[in-house]
Amino acid sequence: MPDNLPLRGTRAARTAPPVRTWWCGHGAALVATSRFSSVVRATISGMAYDEELADRIRELVASRSDVFEQRMFGGLAFLIAGNISVAASGRGGLMVRVDPTQTDDLVDGVRVTPMVMGGRERRGWLYVELDALASDAALADWIERGVSYAGSLPAKRR
Template sequence: MAYDEELAKRIRHAITLFPEDFTEKKMFGGVAFLYQGKMTVGPVKNELMVRVIKSKMENVLNQEFVRPMDFTGKPMKEFIFVSPEGFSTEEQLQNWIELGLEHAKSKLK
């Protein structure tokens, strides 16, 4: 399964603006960007996969261009997909990365 390399490049550039160090790992047919070994965001095909803390899932899922991440017919907990319209600007992409980073940090406590 291919992923949008241009989106991956945008994410690589965007994460340089964060003081945290991210790593990359191929998974879900795309590439995931991890913080201290915990997934944050990544391109899957032409969509953006984002990890979201449980307490924010309901509100996030009510946003336009967002849907549950579903590979097998059952939504994965604390994972969403954002369609390209939802991260068309760099500010929108930064917001999704911040959300994914928040999730990763919550798993380190």
Template sequence: MAFDEGLAERVRNLLHDQNNVVEKKMFGGLCFMVSGHMLVGVLKNELMARVGPVQYDEYLTKPHARKMDFTGRAMTGMIYVSPEGLQKDPDLKFWIDTCLSFTSTLTPKS
């Protein structure tokens, strides 16, 4: 499984104070789950971000964001952020916080 270990470590550092964080290898990369829900993933050198369906179109207008089309079909609520959009820690933190905001609206899974 090839994914950017440095990016994964940066994600871990930003999630260090969150409860119920689980790492799971999937999609050929590493996913971070919070309370049983997929939050973000590291696929190769990109971030897979679960932003949710409501503001999906808005987040697609952000620099370096694009539709997640892992299966050949776009998955509403999920986007990829290219490495250029993740170089600075505040940029990565923006995406992590955005995803935490969405997943906090979901009922925790057991």
């Protein structure tokens, strides 16, 4: 519990929103700060993705003016025209969006696996283990796949 909360029983304590913390793995905490709302407003504290991998991705997409970064899925996604191309995953690897018809050809079952979202494998979304990205050439290949496919999709409205 933070040290700067008002003392219990005071007027400030009655009007202050409660602070509740749930640990969600990777050292991150979900902190809810809403008392009366039916929708809990929450923020993620702590870094849930690999900053070094995110920096490597930034270097590879730096020449593109249409790339936008956004935190999502516990990681950092790189979007092109509103479509996710790749993301530094909160699990420590790389999430890559590819043509769904290529999913089976690209999966090796060990270092490259289909993404599981909502309990189901999603065609066109791959998870690449960090050890498969050790070389800059390997990372550049996956980034190019994701950027090419996302760039081929219609732009999303913001």
